[in-house]
Structures are given as C-alpha cells and as structure tokens.
Amino acid sequence: MQLLKFELYKLFKQKIIYITFFLLIIFSTGFTFETTTDSERELYKQWEGSITEETLQQAEIESNKITKKIEGLEFGIPLSENEQIKYGIYENIAFIQGSQRNREEKLKQLENENNYNTKLEQEMITKVDRPYFSYSKAPMEIIDYASFYAIFITGAMLLIGLSSIYTNETSSGTDNYILSSKKGRNSLAWAKITASLIFTVIVVLAWEVFNIGINFIKFGIGDWQTPIQNMFKYFFSPYGLNMFDFHLIQLSTHLLAAFCFALLIILVSSVSKNSLISFLINGVIFAIPIMFVETVMMPNWLRDVFSFSFIYLMKVEFLFEGFKTVNLFGFPVIYPILAVIWMIVMSIVFVMLTLQVIKNKEVMI
Amino acid sequence: MNLTINNVSKNFKNKKALNYINLELTTGVYGILGANGSGKTTLMRILASVMKPSSGKILFNGKDIALMDHEYRDLIGYLPQHVGLYKNFTAEKFLKYIASLKGLSKKEANEKVNEVMSLVGLLDHRKEKVGKFSGGMKRRVGIAQALLNNPKILIVDEPTAGLDPKERIRFRNLVSKISADRIVLLSTHIVSDIEFIAKEVLILKEGQLIKKETPQKLLQGIENKVWSISVEEKDISYFQEHYQVGNIMRDQDKFELRIVSDSKPYKNAENVVPNLEDLYLFYFEEVAI
Numbered sequence: 057m058q059l060l061k062f063e064l065y066k067l068f069k070q071k072i073i074y075i076t077f078f079l080l081i082i083f084s085t086g087f088t089f090e091t092t093t094d095s096e097r098e099l100y101k102q103w104e105g106s107i108t109e110e111t112l113q114q115a116e117i118e119s120n121k122i123t124k125k126i127e128g129l130e131f132g133i134p135l136s137e138n139e140q141i142k143y144g145i146y147e148n149i150a151f152i153q154g155s156q157r158n159r160e161e162k163l164k165q166l167e168n169e170n171n172y173n174t175k176l177e178q179e180m181i182t183k184v185d186r187p188y189f190s191y192s193k194a195p196m197e198i199i200d201y202a203s204f205y206a207i208f209i210t211g212a213m214l215l216i217g218l219s220s221i222y223t224n225e226t227s228s229g230t231d232n233y234i235l236s237s238k239k240g241r242n243s244l245a246w247a248k249i250t251a252s253l254i255f256t257v258i259v260v261l262a263w264e265v266f267n268i269g270i271n272f273i274k275f276g277i278g279d280w281q282t283p284i285q286n287m288f289k290y291f292f293s294p295y296g297l298n299m300f301d302f303h304l305i306q307l308s309t310h311l312l313a314a315f316c317f318a319l320l321i322i323l324v325s326s327v328s329k330n331s332l333i334s335f336l337i338n339g340v341i342f343a344i345p346i347m348f349v350e351t352v353m354m355p356n357w358l359r360d361v362f363s364f365s366f367i368y369l370m371k372v373e374f375l376f377e378g379f380k381t382v383n384l385f386g387f388p389v390i391y392p393i394l395a396v397i398w399m400i401v402m403s404i405v406f407v408m409l410t411l412q413v414i415k416n417k418e419v420m421i
Numbered sequence: 422m423n424l425t426i427n428n429v430s431k432n433f434k435n436k437k438a439l440n441y442i443n444l445e446l447t448t449g450v451y452g453i454l455g456a457n458g459s460g461k462t463t464l465m466r467i468l469a470s471v472m473k474p475s476s477g478k479i480l481f482n483g484k485d486i487a488l489m490d491h492e493y494r495d496l497i498g499y500l501p502q503h504v505g506l507y508k509n510f511t512a513e514k515f516l517k518y519i520a521s522l523k524g525l526s527k528k529e530a531n532e533k534v535n536e537v538m539s540l541v542g543l544l545d546h547r548k549e550k551v552g553k554f555s556g557g558m559k560r561r562v563g564i565a566q567a568l569l570n571n572p573k574i575l576i577v578d579e580p581t582a583g584l585d586p587k588e589r590i591r592f593r594n595l596v597s598k599i600s601a602d603r604i605v606l607l608s609t610h611i612v613s614d615i616e617f618i619a620k621e622v623l624i625l626k627e628g629q630l631i632k633k634e635t636p637q638k639l640l641q642g643i644e645n646k647v648w649s650i651s652v653e654e655k656d657i658s659y660f661q662e663h664y665q666v667g668n669i670m671r672d673q674d675k676f677e678l679r680i681v682s683d684s685k686p687y688k689n690a691e692n693v694v695p696n697l698e699d700l701y702l703f704y705f706e707e708v709a710i
Contacts, residue, residue, distance in 0.1 A: 058521035058530075069509060229505020233566060236469040237522040238495040244522065419471040419501075 059244055063251035066224075073217045077259075080212060081266055084205035091274045092193060096141050100191035103145055104279075107153055107187040119146035148286075149189055155285040156187040158292065173381045173388035180379065183296035185283045194271045194278035195299035196287055201267045202306050203289075206260075207370040210314050211342050213259045218252050218321040219338055220331035227330060232419055245326075245414045249407060252318045260311050284376070294379040306372045309395065313369035316399045317342065319406035320366070326413045342366055364398055422482060423447050424468070424574060424604055429477035431463050431628075438463040440628040441477070450600045452615030452636075453608035454697075455625035456705040461608040462502055464625065465578045468606065469499035481574075495524065498572030502579050504563035508552030512543055512562055515551055516569065523570040530569075537565040540595060542588075556583040564592065568599075575605045581614050593618055612697040622697070624704055631704070640695045647699045648680045648690040660686065665702050 067073075103111070122143045126135065135143070159181050166178050225231040234240035280300035284290040290302075297305070321338045328334035345365035348354070354362075363374045374380075375395055381388035389397075426444040430437065439460045455461045466472035468479065470486060470493060479486045486493040507515060513534060520530035538544045541561040546554070551562055560583050567575060577596075581589045589611075596605055597618045607615060615622065615636075622639055624632040632639060651672060652660065660666055660678055664686050668679040679693070680686050681702045 058527060062518045062521060066507070225505075228507055229501070229503050230507065232469070232471055232499065232501035232503075232505060233519055234522060235471040236494060236497060236499040237519070238491045238524040238570070240494070240522050241491070416473075418473055419466060 059239060059247035060250055063244075063247045064254060067217060067221075067251055067255050070217060073213060076212060076216050077209070077262065080205075080209045081263065084201070084209065084263075084266075085270070089274065092276065095138065097191055097276065099138065099141050100145060103149065104190045105188070107149060107156070107189055111189075112149065112153055115146045115149040118142065119150070122146070145189075151288075151291075152187045152189055152286050155291050159184060159285075159294075172383050172386055173379075176381070176388045176390070177294060177379045180294040180296065184285060184294065185296060185298070187285075188282060189286075190279035190282050191276075192279045192282040192286065192299060194275040195280050195282065195303065196278075197271045197275060198267050199284075199287065199299060199303055199306060201271070202264070202303065202310060203371050203373045206263050206267070206310065207367055209263045210256075210259055210310065210370060211317070211367065214256060214314065214318050214321055215335055215338055215342065217255055217259075218318055219325055219335040221248055221252065221322055222325040223328050223331040223334050231417075235417060235419060241414050241417070242411060245411055248322060249319065249410070252322055253315055256314045256318045257311065260307070260314060264307065289373060289377055292378045293376050295376050297376075302376070305376075305392070309372045309375065309392070310370050312396065312399050313366055313372075316369070316403045316406070317366040319403050319410070323406045323410045323413070326410050326417070364395065369395055369399060422573060422604065425480040425483075426464075426468075427478045427480060429464075429467060429474045429479065431460075431467065431472070432475045437628050439467070439474070442630050444623070444630065444633065446604050446606070448600070448602060448604055449620035450596060450605040450607060450615070450618050452619035452622045453606060453625060454612065454615075454622055454701060454704075455608070458627075459625040459705075460628040461625055462578055463628075465499075465576050465606065465608055466501075468574070469497060469501075469576045470494055471499070471501075495570065496573040498567035498570060498575045500563045500567040500577040500580055502582075504559050506551040506554075506559060506562060508550065510551055511548050512538065512551050512554070513547040515562065516566055519566040520569050525570065533569050533571075537568045540568065541565045542591065557585055557588055560584055561588065564595075573603050575599070575603055577605070577607050579609055580607060581609065581611055589614065612701050616697045622700075626704060636697060639700055640697070643681070643695045643700055643703050645692055646681055646683055646703065647693050647695040648682060648686055649677060649693045650680065650687045650690040651675045651677050652687075667698060667702050 103115070105111070122135065122139055125139070163178060163181055166174055166181075220227075225234055234244060280303075281298045284295065284297050284299060284302045285293055287299075295302075317338075320341065321334070324337050324341075325331075325334045328337065345362045346367050349359055349362050349368075360380070362368065368374055375392045380391045382391075382394055383389075424444075424446040426442050426446075429439055429442045431439040442460075442464065453461050453464070463472065467474050473487075481489060481493055481496070507518075510518065516534045516537065517530050520533060525533060534547075535544070538547055541564050543558065543561055543565065546558065551559060554562065560580070564577070564580060567577065575596075580596075581592055584592060593614060596607065599605070600618070600620075607619070609615060619636055621633055622636050623630060624639075634642075650660070652675065654676060657666075657669065657676055657678065660680060665681040666678050667681065668677075670677045670679075679699070680690070681695075681699050
C-alpha cells in the first residue's frame with residue numbers, strides 16, 4: 057500500500073499532465089459555445105413520443121410547407137430561427153423512420169438467408185426499440201465527445217503520464233536502489249500497474265465530468281431513453297440500446313481499452329532506455345492504425361483488423377455501428393464481446409511480460 | 422554467515438569484465454582495490470543483484486542468491502557509484518520511499534529514517550529537496566538509504582567520493598562500528614578509506630582477482646620495495662619516466678620522492694615502510710588518491 061501511495065505521488069507530481077489536460081480540454085471545445093433556448097426545447101416537446109404513421113404524415117405536411125417557402129424565397133431572405141429548428145425536427149423524424157424501415161427490410165432479407173449468424177441478427181434487430189423522437193441533443197453530444205475528443209485526451213494523457221514510469225528510474229539512477237531492494241521488482245511492478253490504472257480511471261473520469269458538465273449546461277439533460285439508432289453513426293446498428301445504456305457501455309469499453317494501452321506503455325517503458333524512446337514507440341503504436349485506415353485503401357477484413365487497435369477500441373464506434381461477428385466453431389461472436397476478450401487477453405499478456413522483464417532487469421549504465 | 426562467489430564471470434559483448442572470480446566472504450570489512458575498468462563495479466553490481474553473472478554462482482550461506490530472489494535482496498544494502506535521487510523529493514520522503522521498497526512498515530520506516538539521517542548528519546535537512554543538495558549531501562543520502570534495512574551485507578561502491586575529509590572520517594567510523602555482525606564490501610580509489618578498517622583487501626586487475634589478503638600481509642609482500650630519495654627539481658622527470666613515483670614532497674630546496682621499485686633506484690635511496698598507497702602503485706602503476 058505504501059508503495060502504491062508513492063507511485064501515485066510520483067505520477068501526479070508531474071506538472072506536465074495538468075498542463076496537457078487543460079490544453080486538450082480547451083481545444084476539445086472547438087472554441088465555440090452554442091446553447092439551446094427554451095423555445096427550441098418547447099418545439100421539440102410538441103413532437104416527442106413514438107413515431108406513428110400519423111406523426112410521419114403530419115411532419116411531412118409541415119416540412120413541405122417550409123420547403124415551399126424556401127423555394128419561393130427571394131435571395132438573401134433567410135428562414136426564421138423557429139422555422140429552421142422545425143425543419144430540423146421534421147428531417148430528424150424522417151431519418152428515425154428511415155432507420156426503422158431499414159431494419160424491417162433487413163429482417164425480410166434475412167428470412168431468405170441461413171448463415172451461422174443469421175438467427176442472432178434477426179433476434180437483435182427484433183429487440184431494437186420502436187422509433188421514438190425526443191430532444192436528446194445532450195446525450196448525442198456526450199456520446200460524440202466520448203468517441204472523438206476523448207480518445208485523443210486519454211491517449212495523450214496516458215502517453216505523457218506513463219511513458220516514463222520505468223525510464224525515469226533509469227535516468228535518475230534510482231534503478232540501482234530499486235532493483236536491489238526486496239520489493240523493487242515484483243511488488244513495485246504491481247504498484248506501478250495499479251497506480252497507472254488508477255491514473256487512467258482519473259483521466260477518463262476527468263474528461264467525462266467536463267463532457268457531461270459542458271453539454272448539460274449547453275443543451276440541458278435531454279432524453280437519455282432515446283434509441284441510439286437516432287444518431288447518424290448508429291443508423292444501421294442492430295443493438296437495442298438507449299443512449300444512457302450505450303454511453304455506459306461506451307465508457308466501460310473505452311476504459312478497458314485505455315487500461316490495455318496503459319499496460320502496454322508500462323511494458324514498453326520497462327524495456328526502453330529513455331523516456332523519449334518509450335513515448336515515441338507508444339505514440340506510434342497508438343496513432344499508426346488510424347493513419348493507415350484513413351489514408352490507405354485496404355480490404356474490409358484488414359480494416360477490421362486495424363479496428364481492433366487501441367485507438368479504435370477507445371473510439372468504440374465501430375463495435376456498435378453494424379452487425380459484425382466472427383465465427384467461433386459455428387457460434388457467432390459479436391464484435392463487442394470479441395473486443396472485450398481481445399483486450400483482456402492483451403492485458404494479461406502485457407502484465408506477464410512486464411513482470412518477466414522486471415524480474416530479469418539489470419542495471420546497464 | 423558467509424557469501425561465496427563461485428567461478429563468477431561477466432562478459433559485455435567483446436569484453437570480459439570479470440574472469441572466473443572465486444571468493445569466500447565472512448563478517449567484516451573487505452576493501453576492493455582496482456583501477457578503472459578492473460571489474461570492481463561489475464562485481465559489486467552482481468553482488469547487489471542488479472546485474473547477473475554470465476557464468477558462475479553466488480551463494481549466501483550455501484543458498485544460490487538467484488533462487489533466494491527477494492529473500493537475498495532483503496539482506497543487502499547497496500550504495501551504487503552514482504547516487505540517483507528524485508530531485509523533487511525531500512530527503513525524508515526519498516528515504517521513506519526506499520524504506521517502503523525495502524519492505525519496512527510505516528512505523529518502522531519513520532523510526533529508521535530518523536535514525537539513519539542522524540547517522541549521516543542530515544537530520545536538520547530532512548525537509549529539504551534533495552535536488553538542492555550538494556554532491557556530498559547526496560552521497561550521504563545514498564549511504565543512509567543503504568542502511569535503512571539494517572543489512573547483513575552492505576555493498577558500497579566508492580562511498581566517499583565527493584565527501585569532505587570530515588565526512589570521510591565520519592563514514593569510516595560508521596563502517597567500522599557497524600561491521601561487527603555483517604559483511605561489508607567497500608570499493609574505493611581512496612586507499613586511506615580502507616587502510617585501517619578492512620579485514621582483508623581484494624585486488625582486482627583486468628577482471629581477475631589477483632590478491633586477497635589482510636592489509637598487513639599485502640604490505641609485507643612489498644617490504645623492501647618502497648624507497649625514499651631526495652632529488653633536485655630537474656631530476657624529478659627522470660625518475661617519473663623510469664620508476665613508479667608516488668608522493669612528491671618539497672623538502673626545503675629539494676624534493677623527496679616516494680618510489681616503488683624491486684631494485685634500489687638510486688644510491689642515496691632509503692628503504693621505507695610501505696603503506697596501501699604504495700601497494701596500489703605497485704599493482705596498478707598509477708598514482709593512488
């Protein structure tokens with residue numbers, strides 16, 4: 057316990073982590089601060105609820121009125137703010153209904169298929185909630201933040217905070233005392249691992265507090281019971297999750313991927329000669345997959361392989377955006393389960409390798 | 422209690438740093454003498470378990486220290502040649518950290534940290550950051566950390582480097598005081614550090630142990646080989662070129678040279694009683710500090 061306290065002290069004593077976090081948070085705002093007005097929320101309220109044929113027809117009529125107005129407008133005369141909001145609402149309703157239609161078509165298509173995963177897909181699609189419209193800007197923004205800005209914040213904070221966790225001992229010369237002491241190998245390695253995981257939790261909690269705080273201030277609490285299919289990214293998702301459930305899963309998956317990355321950083325630091333080398337190696341491992349996927353043409357299977365890298369696992373998105381499985385002896389394993397197994401296996405391997413490296417570590421300088 | 426070094430060798434790429442060292446150490450102070458690159462630090466690192474031998478074994482009371490693992494590390498106190506510290510830690514916090522690494526409870530650590538800080542004369546500086554300490558003070562923190570776990574085997578590599586004469590005397594007295602029930606291995610260039618406290622002196626040369634004797638026996642071995650001569654200033658360079666010259670002392674208008682040589686270097690040369698500095702010169706052909 058004493059060792060853990062000292063390791064935490066050493067980690068949180070680094071001024072650079074506070075500066076980095078502050079700067080990243082500032083940049084993550086995009087230097088904008090839009091808010092919603094009460095009248096906007098009132099307009100949404102009028103349309104809240106399950107989307108029926110009647111709602112759809114009504115929305116179409118209202119939408120057509122605005123479309124006609126747009127077509128008849130003279131150049132330079134804009135729609136009023138209320139009209140713009142209304143137009144957005146009608147488009148949203150049509151989008152949500154489109155998602156439902158898409159699932160119905162998919163179910164029809166699946167009736168004629170007999171693959172190893174067909175039954176599972178049918179079951180999952182059937183469980184998705186009926187289309188439902190409500191004001192859910194805050195949850196949507198919070199989910200978006202967690203799958204975009206958050207990966208850079210977590211990634212950068214772990215790289216800066218943990219890359220020197222072992223190399224610092226080498227550069228300061230304290231490795232002599234550490235490696236020759238009773239608890240300087242195995243026990244200290246566990247203390248460093250635990251301290252790093254606590255650091256990771258705190259980083260994730262810190263940006264999440266900001267994420268929730270800023271979006272609640274901007275958009276209010278919103279409706280968290282809305283299905284994730286209301287979001288553009290999850291239009292084709294077969295997962296019957298509302299935004300609250302999804303965000304919890306998203307956070308947990310992000311945290312697990314961050315743990316895994318933290319353990320890799322510790323391993324690389326334990327074999328590196330200095331902090332810069334450790335930082336660069338870990339940085340490359342973190343950033344290379346997204347650079348490849350975004351810039352190089354590649355087959356889907358290879359893209360999926362890259363998707364199981366730390367950065368995409370922290371992003372979470374790809375695990376839930378569509379129905380994707382692997383065939384494990386005839387049983388379909390959905391990507392989120394596969395990702396969890398993969399991260400647990402990687403974490404165990406990283407911890408075992410680190411313990412082995414530390415057990416055999418020698419002072420060289 | 423004994424520490425047995427059994428056929429220990431260490432290779433670094435093309436260089437053999439230690440060459441089949443065999444030693445048996447029991448309680449008492451052992452001084453290790455050797456020139457730079459003789460293998461002193463490598464031997465100490467291996468004994469401190471921060472380096473592994475390429476071949477051979479080290480046994481503590483008959484047990485292989487590689488198998489004893491943390492049980493062995495619990496017995497040792499190690500002061501490396503270069504003292505490493507966390508600059509932003511206070512001396513007290515740093516020592517408490519090392520105490521926790523050595524497995525001391527919080528209560529034990531509090532007591533022991535005070536005790537060792539008092540021993541090395543740093544009690545008044547315990548709340549100061551070690552980054553602001555002088556070289557000598559840092560060295561004293563290093564000595565203090567090595568004593569925290571009351572080690573059975575104390576391994577100190579160049580412990581007095583950077584200490585002022587008063588601190589060196591304090592350290593020598595400290596080692597002398599604590600050596601009764603433990604094995605102390607002390608490597609140094611400063612032969613006066615070990616002259617009066619070492620039970621035995623180990624002489625390492627190019628990775629080989631060439632002597633392991635009491636200081637008295639070692640000195641007996643160079644009796645009749647140490648000479649003192651009085652010469653003019655202009656003749657000094659001649660003797661330096663042809664003999665191993667140690668101390669040079671001005672004596673009014675002449676200079677008194679201390680020379681280590683098998684034969685009488687000059688007709689007026691007088692045989693003098695050898696000391697460990699002469700011994701160092703004899704084996705390493707360079708001037709000891």
